[in-house]
Amino acid sequence: MANDSLHSREKILDAAEALFARRGYTGVGLREVAEASGLVKSSLFHHFRSKAQLYCEVIARVLDRIQLQLAPVFASRVGVAERLDRIIEALIDALAEHPPTARLLLRSLVEEGDFDSAEEAQRVDETLAEILDGIGGLLREGVKAGVFRRVSVPHMVQTLIGATVYHFASGDLGEGLLGRPILCAEEVRRRKREIQNLLHNGLALNSSPQVLSEA
Amino acid sequence: MANDSLHSREKILDAAEALFARRGYTGVGLREVAEASGLVKSSLFHHFRSKAQLYCEVIARVLDRIQLQLAPVFASRVGVAERLDRIIEALIDALAEHPPTARLLLRSLVEEGDFDSAEEAQRVDETLAEILDGIGGLLREGVKAGVFRRVSVPHMVQTLIGATVYHFASGDLGEGLLGRPILCAEEVRRRKREIQNLLHNGLALNSSPQVLSEA
DNA sequence: TTGGCGCCCGACCGATCGGTCGGGTAGATT
DNA sequence: AATCTACCCGACCGATCGGTCGGGCGCCAA
16 A cells, blocks of 8 residues: 555654664664664665665755745745744744754764765755755845845854754753753743844944954 | 874874764774774774773863863953953864864764763763853853843853854855855954854844844 | 783674565555 | 565675784883
8 A cells, every 4th residue: 555655654764864863874773763663674675775865865854844944934025134033933943843853954964975976965955055045145135235234144154054953953962051951842932032132133233343352 | 112102092083083073973983993093993992992982082182172272261351252252263263273173073962972971971071061161151241240131141152152163063065155165264264253243243232122023 | 031011913703784685465456 | 366566574695893812023121
């Protein structure tokens, strides 16, 4: 039954996503993925050509989910400042409502792209580029319109990734700093507020001198 | 000769640092570390008890290096705002002047702490805690003194880690965004400026309303 | 000269890795 | 009833994993 097949496929993807997020690509064995999916290792190869392809599909699924949540915000026709606010909110929602996402993403960003030139890897790169272009374009628009300070757009994009993806991937360390689970509703709300406030102030046109100290 | 031994030890640590940074703990084999050190696998065990201990020592060395560069800034008696500026500068210097540092650090933060309760792992945790306490204390001091906005200190610490460590660990992705090597002198200088400016504005006491939009 | 010691090596260990293969079973098609 | 197809399994493959062991080589003290 095709339904069962899809069911198995998704179970594999779910299990692999959780495992890859926790211990990384090389840290997870296919036997483990299979067991967590209620299957046997050799059965995985009926759904995926190789471990690398499975990994790519996991990443692609995660990126697609995120892009799906960001797309309507990008398309909305409100002011740039509010659009940026909503992007932050949507991005954090996407990262928070599905725990493995942030870790998986951060890992895939840091991991060396040693995955053989597959079409899946290319789709991953494209989706990622779309998301980043969206954020970068938003910032550029704000700067050009004089709503934001004259910041370096690529650097600000990097900062935003770090402020969101890293935070929700920081696991025990972040939990130790916060004193409570990173994903609890209140801390998620606070994270949104903190980042948004930081941007409201940090991107605002400043009347004060840029450089305070020059040792 | 003890000199040769120390020499071998450091060569192993150097090789392991570069390799772990690039492909992670589970992604690197001891044979590879040995070969890069000009030795043979079994020789590694004369200097380190296990792979896990080697990894811990690598991380510890990196953290010690960073703490060594931050310590004088923490001890300096200038104003909080300028001290924060210099912390950012020193931290970015530490991350930039030794390429594997950021990746290694980011990986160790995300990696599960599955390293058996060794003394080395404990020392790593202590050093890390000292650094984070230093930054957190600095922020707290600034907020209490009324120099900084009333931000959540733990969240701001997280943001700073993301803005610094993540950026210099982002590899190809960051390089693609910037359009040139992350570690080239000009981009390193720009990174410092961007983060410092973001903080100058973002931490400043604001007269404007905190929340711009509430959809 | 002779031990002892620090350092290093090659050979070897059991376990696990990603991946293949052939066969078995259930449901749909003809 | 026969066939086909999708799905899954157990057995097996060569390679590599982290780690152990015994011995060899060179230096230093006695």
